[in-house]
Amino acid sequence: MPAGKPAGVRCIQLTEDNRCRLFGKPERPSVCTQFQAALDMCGEGRVEALINLSRLEKLTANKDPSH
Numbered sequence: 356m357p358a359g360k361p362a363g364v365r366c367i368q369l370t371e372d373n374r375c376r377l378f379g380k381p382e383r384p385s386v387c388t389q390f391q392a393a394l395d396m397c398g399e400g401r402v403e404a405l406i407n408l409s410r411l412e413k414l415t416a417n418k419d420p421s422h
C-alpha cells in the first residue's frame with residue numbers, strides 16, 4: 356500500500372484465503388518479512404490473533420489531545 360497500511364484496514368496484498376500475495380517476493384515490506392510469530396501476539400489461531408491485534412490497535416491509536 357503506497358502510503359502504508361492504516362490500522363484496522365485489511366492489507367490489499369492479502370488473498371481471500373488469508374495468504375500474502377507478496378510472500379517470498381522482494382517487494383514484500385521489510386516489516387512483514389522481519390515479523391516473527393509469537394504465542395503472546397498470535398495466540399492459538401486467527402481469532403485470538405485478531406483479538407490481540409485489535410487490543411494493540413486501540414492502545415496505540417492516535418488520541419485527540421483536546422479530550
Ligand code: SF4
Nearest residue numbers: 366368369375377387
Ligand atoms: S505480510 Fe505484509 S504485505 Fe503480506 S498481506 Fe500481510 S501485511 Fe500485507
